[in-house]
Amino acid sequence: MAAEDTLTAPGAAPAALEGAHAGTAPADNGGGGGLPQFELQYWGGQIVWLLLIFIVLYTLMSRVFIPRLRRVKDTRAETIASAVAEARRVQDEADAQATSARAEIEQARTRARTVAAEAKARANAEFAARQAEADARIADELAAAETRIRSLRDTAMASVGDIAVDTAGAMVERLTGTAASAADLRAAAKGAA
């Protein structure tokens, strides 16, 4: 507003100034030498037209074109700023999610590790129990078998003396033709044993 008032104000002054010159300027435009720019008779028209043209240009610029461009540029800056803010927010969110996901994975891994350890321990215990059971059964069987073997051997060993006496008696009878007494045979067998 103020600027426009100031635009019209200077207009009057130079125009008035030069208009006055134009009125009194001698008509020496035909002569060589001087610059055509100093033909003051044309100054008034140029100044008035220049001011009129500039006022129109300034008014259109300040009222129409500059606000349009300013609005677009501000909108663009706003759009970019909000997009950047949105991107930053999403990034933060993603970071938070990634952190929580990492924590969750860590937790799951811990849980899996405990479960695995537990399962292993249980399996070990079961295996150990089963092995112990098997060991015990085998030991029992071994003991039973050893007992049976020992009894068999004992009976067998007990029979050996009788067989030796019988055999010796038969051999003595065959060799000498007379049967030896059972007591002698038994003593001899004992001595040989």
Place this chain on the structure above:
Amino acid sequence: MASPMEQFEIHKGLQLPTVELPGGILVDLSLNNSIMAMLIAAGLIIAFFAVATSRAAVVPGRMQLIAEGLFSYIDDMAHGIIGHESRKFFPYVFSIFLFVLSMNMLGMFLSFTATSQLAVTVTLALMTFLIVLVVGFLRNGVNMYKLFVPSGVPWYMLFLVTPIEIISFFLRPVTLALRLFGNMLGGHVALKVFAGFIPSLAALGAVGVVGAILPLAGVVALTSLEFLVAFLQAFVFAVLTCVYLNDVVNLGDHH
């Protein structure tokens, strides 16, 4: 051969009535080539921005990209110089940059350069100077004197510094007007002079034709330089407008 100055002559076109401004000053509003160049320059800017911003989208099209590039370029520059209050003054800085740029560039394509007219550059410079004055007094009131009394200067130096500051302040519109005027005038005169050498030399026969290659190359080089100058002078005008505005907007902050 036409004089190199012929390109700056005003030729009256459509006859329009002479109006009387308040104060009894008569101004002939007839169109001439200078006014036409200004009208075309402003018309091109308005047409371009009307099309480029008609369907302003967050994802810009080709035209909008160019418009936004110019916008950001000047906006960043103004913000860098004036600071957080640059948005208030940006429409003026941007308008004057585009208008000067458009007139300079049209001068490279048309036969007439409006910014090579002293009347035009003086008006633009005075407009900027008066806006700086008005903004300065509206914002600072009597504190405007600080512009000429830099703080941190020993009091006995002020007798020297203050007149220098005052002179440099009131020379601003002069330098602003003459810088643009002189650059455009000089560039176009140099172009015309070099271009004039080509037919003059070529008229001398075979040797002249070969010799004319030199000014031809010069004209090509100068033309590209003039495109740079056309942009640079518009930018310098906008930068200085910002610098002068900054002096009164942030008065006391920097001094």
